[in-house]
Amino acid sequence: MESQRNVSEFILLGLSHDQNMQIFCFVLFLFCYAALLVGNLLILVSIRCSPLFHQPMYYFLSHLSTLDICYTSSVTPKLIADLLVERKAISYGNCMLQVFAMHFFGMIEVLILTVMAFDRYAAICKPLHYLLIMNRTRCNLLVLAAWAGGAVHSFPQFCMVIRLPFCGPNEIDHYFCDIFPLLKVACTDTYITGVLMVVNSGMVTLVTFVVLFFSYVIILFTLRNHSAEGRRKALSTCGSHITVIVLFFGPSIFAYLRPPTNFPEDKVFALFYTIIAPMFNPLIYTLRNSEMKNSMRKFWCQT
Numbered sequence: 001m002e003s004q005r006n007v008s009e010f011i012l013l014g015l016s017h018d019q020n021m022q023i024f025c026f027v028l029f030l031f032c033y034a035a036l037l038v039g040n041l042l043i044l045v046s047i048r049c050s051p052l053f054h055q056p057m058y059y060f061l062s063h064l065s066t067l068d069i070c071y072t073s074s075v076t077p078k079l080i081a082d083l084l085v086e087r088k089a090i091s092y093g094n095c096m097l098q099v100f101a102m103h104f105f106g107m108i109e110v111l112i113l114t115v116m117a118f119d120r121y122a123a124i125c126k127p128l129h130y131l132l133i134m135n136r137t138r139c140n141l142l143v144l145a146a147w148a149g150g151a152v153h154s155f156p157q158f159c160m161v162i163r164l165p166f167c168g169p170n171e172i173d174h175y176f177c178d179i180f181p182l183l184k185v186a187c188t189d190t191y192i193t194g195v196l197m198v199v200n201s202g203m204v205t206l207v208t209f210v211v212l213f214f215s216y217v218i219i220l221f222t223l224r225n226h227s228a229e230g231r232r233k234a235l236s237t238c239g240s241h242i243t244v245i246v247l248f249f250g251p252s253i254f255a256y257l258r259p260p261t262n263f264p265e266d267k268v269f270a271l272f273y274t275i276i277a278p279m280f281n282p283l284i285y286t287l288r289n290s291e292m293k294n295s296m297r298k299f300w301c302q303t
Contacts, residue, residue, distance in 0.1 A: 007166035026083040039282030068278035074101035095177035108150035194260030202257030
């Protein structure tokens, strides 16, 4: 633990060294972050202030919007601010906090997406028992379990990372503090730690994605017995969920399910699950959902 005090801060190399590219990225990501905040807050307020909040799907969607804001806010404000300065420094404490917050909120989001898939499975495959299966008590317990799962996932990783000795160099080839870039600058053998991180992050993400994939296969198979109108409505809802899952899980699996090394593509893929996917979630869930659009129209027209 003593050797950690040799490094009081890390230098982030960022997305690009080109000044014009940094200005372009600043404008782009400032717009993306503003759109993310406005879109998710719009969904959050519209659901909370309407009868939709009492429906399980929208109850979970409101939690997803909250997590999108928390998850992205652990990375994006620092990224935007660093695009305006030449020396992109982050203190040791803030770096460790960023690692914890990213994986804590990220895993909760993964589990909430899983809960939303279970909700759609219950609604489409067990319609007669849906209200019994997805009562408010069970919904609350599922959300609580997602937060507990986030803690179970992130605390062991945080404990492993915070015990790593950092004695120089302190340059991280990324735009935020993450596990694999930190393993690269640690002055000790990190092979075992890297394998544990792959299992804890990569395998968990892959297994969750496979479970979600097969759950939606079962849902789509069950839709054959529904009416044309029922199929259209269910496909619209499930299509939104599947789009979000692909945008979030695809880059995450690439980033964490591999040997703990850094690739030039890491920064680009990280943009998808830290900024782009959370930004598009409000559009995906509203443009393809007539109930959500009607509720937003009624609420904001009244105000």
